[in-house]
Amino acid sequence: MQITINGSAAEVDESITVAALVRDRIEGDRRIAVAVNSGVVPRSQWETTQLGPGDSIELLAAAAGG
Amino acid sequence: MTTDPVVRLEAEEAADPFVISGRTLTSRLLLGTGGAPSLEALERAVVASGTQVVTIALRRVEASTSTGLLEVLDRCGVQLLPNTAGCMTAREAVRTAQLAREAFDTAWVKLEVIADEQTLLPDPIELLDAAEQLVADGFTVLPYTSDDPILARRLADAGCAAVMPLGSPIGSGLGIGNPHNIALIRELVSVPVILDAGIGTASDAALAMELGCDAVLLASAVTRARDPEQMALAMRHGVEAGRLAARAGRIPRRWHALASTSMQGRPDL
Numbered sequence: 001m002q003i004t005i006n007g008s009a010a011e012v013d014e015s016i017t018v019a020a021l022v023r024d025r026i027e028g029d030r031r032i033a034v035a036v037n038s039g040v041v042p043r044s045q046w047e048t049t050q051l052g053p054g055d056s057i058e059l060l061a062a063a064a065g066g
Numbered sequence: 067m068t069t070d071p072v073v074r075l076e077a078e079e080a081a082d083p084f085v086i087s088g089r090t091l092t093s094r095l096l097l098g099t100g101g102a103p104s105l106e107a108l109e110r111a112v113v114a115s116g117t118q119v120v121t122i123a124l125r126r127v128e129a130s131t132s133t134g135l136l137e138v139l140d141r142c143g144v145q146l147l148p149n150t151a152g153c154m155t156a157r158e159a160v161r162t163a164q165l166a167r168e169a170f171d172t173a174w175v176k177l178e179v180i181a182d183e184q185t186l187l188p189d190p191i192e193l194l195d196a197a198e199q200l201v202a203d204g205f206t207v208l209p210y211t212s213d214d215p216i217l218a219r220r221l222a223d224a225g226c227a228a229v230m231p232l233g234s235p236i237g238s239g240l241g242i243g244n245p246h247n248i249a250l251i252r253e254l255v256s257v258p259v260i261l262d263a264g265i266g267t268a269s270d271a272a273l274a275m276e277l278g279c280d281a282v283l284l285a286s287a288v289t290r291a292r293d294p295e296q297m298a299l300a301m302r303h304g305v306e307a308g309r310l311a312a313r314a315g316r317i318p319r320r321w322h323a324l325a326s327t328s329m330q331g332r333p334d335l
Contacts, residue, residue: 006126006128007126025127029136029137031136031169031170031171033124033166033169034168035161035165040161040164041168042168043168059126059127060125060127060165060169061126062122062123062146062148062170063122063123063124063125063135064099064100064101064102064108064122064123064135065098065100065121065122065123065149065151066100066123066151066236066285066286
């Protein structure tokens with residue numbers, strides 16, 4: 001199915017969970033945050049949150065900033 | 067009482083500590099990480115500054131230097147203070163803070179809600195709204211605010227853990243534009259006052275402390291200096307000097323001169 005990850009179209013397995021997406025996409029440090037359709041997905045819900053077609057995902061991490 | 071001034075001053079400092087949300091900080095300098103020429107330069111500056119709290123931003127994974135930056139900050143042993151940089155509405159800022167809490171496992175947030183990209187000045191209406199929502203959600207809120215004493219008081223009354231008025235616009239290096247307002251903010255609120263933004267050099271940091279601020283937060287003045295490590299050390303000394311001067315009590319300003327040498331006993335030549 002087609003979803004959007006950080007503003008770019010991406011093809012992923014049907015009903016993939018947030019946790020699986022993070023495992024696929026993030027190497028190393030997992031101090032990241034996930035938003036789905038502008039809603040915060042708490043870390044405790046990554047395993048149980050399934051993505052659907054057309055969902056917009058933000059994968060966010062630390063960056064230098066004031 | 068001991069006659070060693072350093073020991074005496076340390077005891078005085080211990081009796082009047084800098085505390086945010088129950089955590090006592092012995093360094094009164096907070097450092098931002100934006101603008102450093104390299105992670106190596108940033109690490110040297112963090113170490114030289116002696117800071118215990120360092121701000122970071124939250125950005126899309128592909129655009130970030132996530133792993134390296136956090137590794138450096140882990141090595142330095144500093145507490146992370148996520149910011150909401152770039153947010154222009156309360157809604158965005160609240161969500162960003164909630165995401166940062168998930169990412170970094172901290173309820174501390176440097177709350178920034180700016181009005182536009184040209185001035186980077188805080189939007190006071192959105193800022194207060196976001197602060198109220200985040201306090202209600204259990205955050206330790208450190209709001210970047212204008213130098214308006216009444217807004218600072220409203221933020222403190224809303225339950226913010228500190229208020230962080232700007233000296234002048236972010237990254238401008240113009241120093242403290244309205245010292246009177248900063249001193250007034252210190253009088254009006256009981257939470258810590260942290261001068262945030264506008265610092266250009268060590269004397270600006272010293273002035274902030276002389277005006278009664280509890281701490282100084284700065285980034286560009288160090289990270290964009292020709293020698294960030296040396297400027298970080300200068301800022302550390304500036305903050306300490308200003309703090310000592312504020313405690314020591316400056317002499318009143320006078321219009322006319324006042325001789326320090328007595329006229330009495332002057333020879334008739």
